[in-house]
Amino acid sequence: MDLFTGDPHPLLMSDERSQVTAFVDTHRRLIGQCLDGLTEAEARRRLVPSETTLLGLVKHATYVEHVWFNEAVTGTPRVQLGLPARAGDSFVLDDADTIASVRDAHREACAASMRALSRLSLDDVVTGHRMGPMTVRWILLHVLRELAHHCGHADILREQILAARQG
Secondary structure, three states: OOOOOOOOHHHHOOOHHHHHHHHHHHHHHHHHHOOOOOOHHHHHOOOOOOOOOHHHHHHHHHHHHHHHHHHHHHOOOHHHHOOOOOHHHHHOOOOOOOHHHHHHHHHHHHHHHHHHHHOOOOOOEEOOOOOOOEEHHHHHHHHHHHHHHHHHHHHHHHHHHHHHHHO
């Protein structure tokens, strides 16, 4: 269920898992949509001193999916997953990163996350993350916070990029 494109009323009284998952899925969709209609150059454009770009935000969201739904659940180390050790490095783009490739990687990571969650309850405890044991509920809430945070960044960057087209 997407909270912004569907009727949210069925969710208002639904179970906690359905509600939290709907919020996470909505923000997954929103972060991916920040690239809609942009050129490759616009998607890579840096408007702040950090490595943050719209393409980098979606690449980072992919990293988030892998860390919280792959590493934390399976215990597979980041290096084995091909992930950078530091979260900040996940924003860095290389020459092979394109809108299509980063979007595809994000969609695949989200699908893998949903498969990993399908067999777990909110109260299940996973132990694969370096922070130690945590519940699936905590992971979902953390990912929701992370995605909402970065969707805000994306809104501002996208607004600046689209405004530059007119100026």
